[in-house]
Amino acid sequence: MEIPIKTICCIGAGYVGGPTMTMMASKCPDLNFNVVDINEERIESWNNKNLSKLPIYEPGLKELIAKTRNKNLFFSTNIKEAIESADIIFISVNTPTKTKGLGAGKSSDLKWVESSAREVAKYSKGYTIVVEKSTLPVRTAEVIENILNSAETNSSRDEISFSVLSNPEFLAEGTAINDLNNPDRVLIGGKNKQAMTALSNIYKAWVPEEKILFTNIWSSELAKLTSNAFLAQRISSINSISAICEVTGADVKEVSRAIGKDSRIGSKFLDSGPGFGGSCFKKDILNLVYLAEYFDLYEVANFWEGVVKINNWHQKRITEIVIKKLFGTISGKKIIILGFAFKANTNDTRESAAIKICKDLIDEGANLVIHDPKVNYKQIEKDLKIKQTSKENDSIETSIKGQIGQWRFSKNLDIFDNAHAILILTEWEEYKYIEWQNVVKKMVKPSWVFDSRSIVNKKEVEKAGLRLWRLGDGSQEKEVSSF
Ligand code: UDX
Ligand code: UDX
Numbered sequence: 001m002e003i004p005i006k007t008i009c010c011i012g013a014g015y016v017g018g019p020t021m022t023m024m025a026s027k028c029p030d031l032n033f034n035v036v037d038i039n040e041e042r043i044e045s046w047n048n049k050n051l052s053k054l055p056i057y058e059p060g061l062k063e064l065i066a067k068t069r070n071k072n073l074f075f076s077t078n079i080k081e082a083i084e085s086a087d088i089i090f091i092s093v094n095t096p097t098k099t100k101g102l103g104a105g106k107s108s109d110l111k112w113v114e115s116s117a118r119e120v121a122k123y124s125k126g127y128t129i130v131v132e133k134s135t136l137p138v139r140t141a142e143v144i145e146n147i148l149n150s151a152e153t154n155s156s157r158d159e160i161s162f163s164v165l166s167n168p169e170f171l172a173e174g175t176a177i178n179d180l181n182n183p184d185r186v187l188i189g190g191k192n193k194q195a196m197t198a199l200s201n202i203y204k205a206w207v208p209e210e211k212i213l214f215t216n217i218w219s220s221e222l223a224k225l226t227s228n229a230f231l232a233q234r235i236s237s238i239n240s241i242s243a244i245c246e247v248t249g250a251d252v253k254e255v256s257r258a259i260g261k262d263s264r265i266g267s268k269f270l271d272s273g274p275g276f277g278g279s280c281f282k283k284d285i286l287n288l289v290y291l292a293e294y295f296d297l298y299e300v301a302n303f304w305e306g307v308v309k310i311n312n313w314h315q316k317r318i319t320e321i322v323i324k325k326l327f328g329t330i331s332g333k334k335i336i337i338l339g340f341a342f343k344a345n346t347n348d349t350r351e352s353a354a355i356k357i358c359k360d361l362i363d364e365g366a367n368l369v370i371h372d373p374k375v376n377y378k379q380i381e382k383d384l385k386i387k388q389t390s391k392e393n394d395s396i397e398t399s400i401k402g403q404i405g406q407w408r409f410s411k412n413l414d415i416f417d418n419a420h421a422i423l424i425l426t427e428w429e430e431y432k433y434i435e436w437q438n439v440v441k442k443m444v445k446p447s448w449v450f451d452s453r454s455i456v457n458k459k460e461v462e463k464a465g466l467r468l469w470r471l472g473d474g475s476q477e478k479e480v481s482s483f
Pocket of ligand 1: 036038
């Protein structure tokens with residue numbers, strides 16, 4: 001018998017919950033979607049009439065919101081009502097790495113998942129399918145099931161029942177709308193075939209059936225962790241090779257191109273950069289490490305922990321190169337930071353390489369001017385845990401002069417006066433079009449460009465008279481010592 005589905009609830013209106021429900025609402029106009037969140041400010045932003053004020057920046061999102069919002073997609077803080085009326089509830093709350101207690105530094109903090117499950121147990125009515133959307137350690141669905149079946153409820157126990165499914169989301173930020181529209185696969189893990197079919201019917205509105213995979217619940221949970229671990233591993237691998245390129249005279253871009261042509265390796269995710277960031281990679285690998293250690297699989301744990309360790313080392317390596325090239329000291333020197341988001345086309349800074357690199361540069365006494373087209377300065381203040389030196393309208397020069405180890409934000413790119421160096425950390429499109437001929441005239445000589453994303457045109461930068469360091473480009477080393 002088919003389970004009738006009319007109303008969907010999603011707890012958590014973040015980078016995953018928001019775009020995912022928006023896509024579903026646009027593809028399924030006959031279903032109603034209630035997206036709820038405990039954060040009132042966030043919900044207000046989702047409801048803002050001005051679509052450029054949505055809480056997350058994601059290309060293509062505002063157009064979809066315009067089509068669906070207040071038609072069959074509703075954002076609110078009314079969690080109770082949304083749960084009561086739902087046939088399917090997605091749990092899409094955040095699951096940060098634990099900072100205290102058992103598993104601190106590695107395992108995920110499930111307190112928000114637990115409190116969401118308790119709310120579901122309390123307010124739901126009749127039969128409800130509960131879908132785990134957050135990325136979680138393996139066997140969390142079991143925990144959710146236990147909570148649902150034992151927590152306090154407002155209805156009598158014979159009136160309510162649940163099926164728990166795992167349906168991890170594989171979207172990447174910056175390309176979320178396209179990823180949701182054309183997913184490589186939709187993974188549904190569970191025990192109850194009818195519930196799995198009911199969920200798959202939503203996706204079938206736009207996803208070809210052969211892309212919808214049914215697995216057991218733990219395979220689904222582990223597949224998500226493994227996917228992220230494999231992707232992150234590729235980046236640590238290529239970043240480790242970039243260091244070898246720099247000392248041997250090879251160029252990592254050429255190495256990437258060459259190995260990517262091997263169809264067994266494939267060409268994606270081979271761009272060497274300042275180290276992976278984002279809310280998932282580090283957290284999910286550390287979950288895997290925790291899981292392996294828990295089961296006494298220490299070799300497995302060490303293997304995956306190495307991916308995170310290389311990433312940390314690589315970020316430090318970039319700071320050290322900047323210092324070395326600027327004659328061993330950056331104290332009091334003005335350095336321009338281009339890009340703070342963890343990748344282009346998002347305003348998200350979670351785990352961005354820019355955080356560690358900027359902090360280290362400031363610790364060394366550099367005066368940074370940070371530019372990012374989508375991140376706002378308040379977020380940077382939170383990330384660096386240091387306030388910017390002066391109000392946004394003040395001249396950068398007066399705020400920086402005479403002091404060391406500070407930073408300022410700038411919304412525009414008129415910031416190169418008296419700078420010693422420019423460090424590109426995010427691959428925003430607009431950085432490709434900087435007029436280096438003009439920039440060089442404003443900077444202190446020798447003027448450096450450090451390109452950790454390999455996006456600038458090498459010939460143009462060098463023709464303008466700037467010194468260029470590009471990550472993984474050993475061909476620029478004049479003398480490679482014999483080895
Ligand atoms: C997602 C996944 O859920 C997470 O597991 C994955 O690893 C990263 O991506 P994301 O959507 O990016 O998280 O997180 P975030 O943008 O922080 O959104 C989570 C939302 O849940 C926040 O808006 C928060 O206010 C909300 N929340 C949290 C609730 O509504 N209720 C809670 O009890 C806790
Ligand atoms: C990732 C996964 O791709 C996605 O499937 C999962 O659902 C969530 O985690 P996300 O973190 O949003 O998505 O972005 P992603 O494009 O994977 O980039 C992660 C980090 O790797 C970024 O800092 C990015 O700059 C870096 N990266 C990516 C590289 O340095 N080189 C590459 O070739 C690709």
